[in-house]
Amino acid sequence: MDERAVLAARRGPQCGVPGRVARGRPAGAQGAPRDRWPARLALQRDARGRGGRADRLHGRFRPSQGLSVTDFEALVQPGIARLKAYDPGHDIVALRERFGREVLVELGGNESPFGSNPLVAAAIQAQLAGLARYPDPLATGLRAALARREGLLPDQVLPGNGSHELLMQLAQAYAGPGGNVVVPQYGFAVHVLAAIAAGAEVKRPDALPLDAEMPRGHDLDAVAAAVDDATRLVYLSNPNNPTGTWFPTRALEAFLEQVPQSVLVVVDEAYHETVTVPGVPSARSLLGRFPNLVVTRTFSKAYGLAALRVGYAMADAGLLGPLERLRESFAVNSLALAAAEAALRDQAHVDRFRDSNRRQRDSLTESLQALDLKVTPSQTNFVLVDFGADAAPVESALVERGVVVRPMLGYGLPHCLRISVGDARENARLVSVLSAVMQ
Numbered sequence: 001m002d003e004r005a006v007l008a009a010r011r012g013p014q015c016g017v018p019g020r021v022a023r024g025r026p027a028g029a030q031g032a033p034r035d036r037w038p039a040r041l042a043l044q045r046d047a048r049g050r051g052g053r054a055d056r057l058h059g060r061f062r063p064s065q066g067l068s069v070t071d072f073e074a075l076v077q078p079g080i081a082r083l084k085a086y087d088p089g090h091d092i093v094a095l096r097e098r099f100g101r102e103v104l105v106e107l108g109g110n111e112s113p114f115g116s117n118p119l120v121a122a123a124i125q126a127q128l129a130g131l132a133r134y135p136d137p138l139a140t141g142l143r144a145a146l147a148r149r150e151g152l153l154p155d156q157v158l159p160g161n162g163s164h165e166l167l168m169q170l171a172q173a174y175a176g177p178g179g180n181v182v183v184p185q186y187g188f189a190v191h192v193l194a195a196i197a198a199g200a201e202v203k204r205p206d207a208l209p210l211d212a213e214m215p216r217g218h219d220l221d222a223v224a225a226a227v228d229d230a231t232r233l234v235y236l237s238n239p240n241n242p243t244g245t246w247f248p249t250r251a252l253e254a255f256l257e258q259v260p261q262s263v264l265v266v267v268d269e270a271y272h273e274t275v276t277v278p279g280v281p282s283a284r285s286l287l288g289r290f291p292n293l294v295v296t297r298t299f300s301k302a303y304g305l306a307a308l309r310v311g312y313a314m315a316d317a318g319l320l321g322p323l324e325r326l327r328e329s330f331a332v333n334s335l336a337l338a339a340a341e342a343a344l345r346d347q348a349h350v351d352r353f354r355d356s357n358r359r360q361r362d363s364l365t366e367s368l369q370a371l372d373l374k375v376t377p378s379q380t381n382f383v384l385v386d387f388g389a390d391a392a393p394v395e396s397a398l399v400e401r402g403v404v405v406r407p408m409l410g411y412g413l414p415h416c417l418r419i420s421v422g423d424a425r426e427n428a429r430l431v432s433v434l435s436a437v438m439q
């Protein structure tokens, strides 16, 4: 049996955002509710049937006859049994085959339309002769480069196979049965997944209300109030995925002052490089004062290295020690290590990306607002768009026309879609297809 089929069989036919769906606001709570979409869109959705998206995603990997999914489910550990696999969005491989790579507009993954800098290709090329050898298990070069840039010691930096890996390991090392993990409503799906996989309970304090200055953003007061004696870990994202919202670093400081030092506070800064407003310097500046603080970042976004899977955590060396023990041997491969080091050498590339992303984010926001859509303020390379009615028919119609965006049902936001900021051509295509399907 094909290995992917076995994996899909273990996972089961459902694929969604892990954990209980966040407590969403009532339907139509924002903006003028739409009674219905044009009949054309409704028909498309009906033709697809229930669970159409999950079916499309895993349809290629159906379990073959004779493999009993139920038997294996009974054997699985309780934390894992409660898990639903991370939803990576559409079957992008099938869509590329269908539309052609050049035609398909991929705005579902918050990747960089800029790609990586030219030094990266050369660095990867130089590694090719050494593929028979394992990579540096300690990621010495990358650690040293990151430590130098951040003004830390090398053992205060831990590279991982994507920051996803590190986010999972933090819960594995520090949370578990009997404890809880606090993830604010609309917090990043992987944070919930990490807590559940570790066997911990998940507490979901409400996000800020829609009429707040930062609608649907993290409510740090509510998060602090949710921390109790059983809390082991708090995950925050700044800025946050999928809302794009952010909080000032001084608010984080005030929050950290309230949280006992026995509770780890993870600040996920996957979108740190796209922030252009003042007042949100990295939580890195607080590491010296708060030994329970962990900051994670990634090379998948601004550095354009999503395919290579490299991220890193910054924290007290003692806090990172258990993660070192837990990590897979040679977790970050040699191509990824070399590429990340090369990417770090060209800060101008990241600056160009930030500037272009800000311009495109502003103009995309204006275009979407001109279509009467509500756009949540964003400091990331995506925007959360509220359609005021079930957004699934719109999403289906977009993908049928070769434009991929991210549905938000799993986050308890069925009226919303998350749209990555592409380049000018991609954004223009998105806007023109969207305005056509909404007419």
Ligand SMILES: Cc1ncc(COP(=O)(O)O)c(C=O)c1O
Residues within 6 Å of the ligand: 109, 110, 161, 162, 163, 164, 165, 188, 190, 237, 240, 241, 268, 270, 271, 297, 298, 299, 300, 306, 309, 310, 311
């Ligand atoms: C908030 C947030 N954290 C972490 C990640 C994972 O990044 P990586 O590619 O480093 O695993 C993402 C990816 O989308 C993200 O949005």
